[in-house]
Amino acid sequence: MVRIDGTFKEMNVRSELAQTKPYEPLAKVLETDQTFFDYTDIKGTVVGLYCPVYMDRLNAVGWHFHFVSDDRKYGGHMLNLKFDSTEAKWDYTDGFSMVLPENEMFNDFDLTVDQSDDIKRVETGDGE
Numbered sequence: 001m002v003r004i005d006g007t008f009k010e011m012n013v014r015s016e017l018a019q020t021k022p023y024e025p026l027a028k029v030l031e032t033d034q035t036f037f038d039y040t041d042i043k044g045t046v047v048g049l050y051c052p053v054y055m056d057r058l059n060a061v062g063w064h065f066h067f068v069s070d071d072r073k074y075g076g077h078m079l080n081l082k083f084d085s086t087e088a089k090w091d092y093t094d095g096f097s098m099v100l101p102e103n104e105m106f107n108d109f110d111l112t113v114d115q116s117d118d119i120k121r122v123e124t125g126d127g128e
């Protein structure tokens with residue numbers, strides 16, 4: 001994990017409109033409900049998670065960054081940023097616990113479907 005607090009000269013993020021049941025896969029949601037936000041000189045925090053290749057069925061492999069402004073009014077899935085200098089705090093995590101939902105929707109969800117192509121599209125912000 002990495003945390004970067006600072007003022008960012010440029011910050012480009014995306015987010016999706018709030019969804020209602022029945023929920024669609026994120027890749028499909030992004031086709032219609034994706035919104036991009038461009039911020040300049042914004043103060044906030046970037047949090048990044050690195051997911052190793054051997055966890056590719058659980059999450060997107062590689063780095064994944066989110067941003068939230070200090071006033072908590074702006075943020076999203078980070079696509080690009082620029083800054084002059086700042087400080088990064090690193091944490092190597094050697095374990096985690098995962099709590100699974102206990103509901104019908106999760107129980108009925110087909111986790112055997114390979115979503116790797118959708119995840120790649122989602123991670124790059126390309127909803128096409």
Ligand SMILES: [Zn+2]
Pocket residue numbers: 064065066076077078
């Ligand atoms: Zn994200």
